[in-house]
Amino acid sequence: MPCLAFLAVSFSTQAYAQEVGPTLEQRLERLTQDMESQRLDFHIPGMALAVVQGNKLIYSHGFGMADLEEQTPVTPETIFAIGSTSKAFTSALVGMMVDEGKMSWDAPVTEYLPYFSLPIDSDDENAEVIMRDLLAHRTGFTRMGILWAGNQTSREEILRTATLAQPWTGFRKKFFYNNVTFLAAGEATSVAAGIPWDDLLEQRLFKPLQMTSSSSVTAMAQADPRLSLGYSWEEETQDWKALPMRQMDSIAAAGGINSNVLDMAQWVRFQLGHGSFEGNELLSEEQLKATWEKQMDMGPGMGYGMGWMLHEVSGHRVVEHGGNIDGYAAEVALFPDSDLGFVLLTN
Numbered sequence: 001m002p003c004l005a006f007l008a009v010s011f012s013t014q015a016y017a018q019e020v021g022p023t024l025e026q027r028l029e030r031l032t033q034d035m036e037s038q039r040l041d042f043h044i045p046g047m048a049l050a051v052v053q054g055n056k057l058i059y060s061h062g063f064g065m066a067d068l069e070e071q072t073p074v075t076p077e078t079i080f081a082i083g084s085t086s087k088a089f090t091s092a093l094v095g096m097m098v099d100e101g102k103m104s105w106d107a108p109v110t111e112y113l114p115y116f117s118l119p120i121d122s123d124d125e126n127a128e129v130i131m132r133d134l135l136a137h138r139t140g141f142t143r144m145g146i147l148w149a150g151n152q153t154s155r156e157e158i159l160r161t162a163t164l165a166q167p168w169t170g171f172r173k174k175f176f177y178n179n180v181t182f183l184a185a186g187e188a189t190s191v192a193a194g195i196p197w198d199d200l201l202e203q204r205l206f207k208p209l210q211m212t213s214s215s216s217v218t219a220m221a222q223a224d225p226r227l228s229l230g231y232s233w234e235e236e237t238q239d240w241k242a243l244p245m246r247q248m249d250s251i252a253a254a255g256g257i258n259s260n261v262l263d264m265a266q267w268v269r270f271q272l273g274h275g276s277f278e279g280n281e282l283l284s285e286e287q288l289k290a291t292w293e294k295q296m297d298m299g300p301g302m303g304y305g306m307g308w309m310l311h312e313v314s315g316h317r318v319v320e321h322g323g324n325i326d327g328y329a330a331e332v333a334l335f336p337d338s339d340l341g342f343v344l345l346t347n
Helices: 002-012 024-041 083-099 131-135 155-162 179-193 197-206 218-222 249-255 261-272 285-291
Strands: 046-053 056-067 230-234 239-243 296-299 302-304 309-313 316-325 328-335 340-346
Touching: 024 046, 024 056, 046 261, 056 261, 083 131, 083 179, 083 197, 083 249, 083 285, 083 316, 083 328, 131 179, 155 179, 155 249, 179 197, 179 249, 197 249, 261 328, 261 340
Parallel strands: none
Antiparallel strands: 046 056, 046 340, 230 239, 296 302, 302 309, 309 316, 316 328, 328 340
């Protein structure tokens, strides 16, 4: 979505990050005006933005409508599907298990899920898919979206069926985005921790980060009156079309979290705090930084860590990830060297 790219540039150019003269309040007011203009230009019904700097929430704002028919305005409390920005939560949970000696980034996934043995294309007959491979989209297998799109299949059945696929390219040769391998990482973490992935997420991240409006169960989001409705813009009719919310429970570890920008600002604080939140270390700095380290080239100037995309904007290091699912788009971006981050959620 162009608006997301616009925002990333806005924070890293002279106009915002280095401008001398206008006060912070004046710059944030200009940001509000610019974002509203971009929302209208790109036909976005509603969106919410939060900005964190120096471990503080310095800005949160809602734009447009969460429900066009009811004319319900978006506020910072409005709930959105965050799509694939969920992936970094899964990699953080793996990191916690690494801290506790229950997992290793370099352990074969079959140590945790014996049935999930992908038929990789490798000249090394002893090569095995390790956790790092799952989290960096480098197994050589591509999307497999048909396995989970209808949400009528259990997580284990999705993974067992995935092992019947053929690789698209050689093992660790190219970047191919794959939600099913992230599901495998989530289920492996569940085995290591001894509890379901959704419960682990709630106990180890949502609760300590005070993310009280977040969930990984679609029905819980749908029961929340603050949930925004998803839309698509129809060029032929020049109007928005309401979209049904996709059930994401079967692939939640890859893209099933629902949240608002206030909760997600807590997640940004945790990331910029190198694994600590309000004085409590939840994840070691070593393991958090491991998720920010490039594991695979995506393309010129762009790499992938474990749940994060890595590049530079105007000379500033950026750790970020987008998310897209029917009717919703999201972006979480960190500028670690400036202790700055933001989350943008849209319908």
